[in-house]
Amino acid sequence: MNKLEVNNLNLFYGENHALKNISLPIPAKQVTALIGPSGCGKSTLLRTLNRMNDLVAGVTINGDVLFEGENIYSDIDVKQLRMRVGMVFQKPNPFPMSIYDNVAFGLKAQGEKDQQVIADMVEESLRGAALWDEVKERLHSPALGLSGGQQQRLCIARAIAMQPEVILMDEPTSALDPIATHKIEELMDELRKKFTIVIVTHSMNQAKRISDKTAFFWMGELVEHADTATLFQHPVDSRTRGYVSGEFG
């Protein structure tokens, strides 16, 4: 079964029909990249996968998003959903507290009181985000003292600590330099072993490097989706061909 399945999804911001009848399967333990020109609806679609658009006034949604077969737009526990489907944003957004407390935050909020359980999870999550070796001597220093790339890996660790099944990433490297970007891309290879990942990226090269599947969007439509190599080498639609060849977009 696909981890997530979007079926005939439409989303309107007021009158603006931002997602037009989207159907997209998202396989488990793979990286699915969402690409397309600015304003085509990539971030909007990403946010529908854990109902982050619920927080935007004036949004209307119809259609289904199935998470392991269950429609998340039915009467479900949204808090629980967001724990199972975590999110990493474009700009690293650590909380103004220590590195340790950033990662422990969610567990504590869930009511975990066993300090050893928390410490173990903090270490495991920081290791999982390839940050442990760089911060293990200064876990109690402010997170905002880390470099941008380290802050983004900290945000990934914070997401991992909630033991999600899916991680949504909205252009997670666009605020980072090439070396920090490379580190996050390397990390993706490890993350895909455990998690299902959906990533919005402006970089076609990044999509090629890190994703298994790619979906190409154009003005609110999903034009085509396929294995990444197929989509880039043998695009079917002329709009996809134009975009991946760099003709426009």
Ligand SMILES: Nc1ncnc2c1ncn2[C@@H]1O[C@H](COP(=O)(O)OP(=O)(O)OP(=O)(O)O)[C@@H](O)[C@H]1O
């Ligand atoms: N909160 C919002 N309220 C109203 N309209 C919005 C909102 N967010 C996005 N939109 C509109 O929905 C459409 C899709 O935007 P979205 O941000 O999903 O595109 P995108 O492909 O992620 O773009 P970018 O690559 O520039 O981030 C655009 O027309 C945008 O103006």
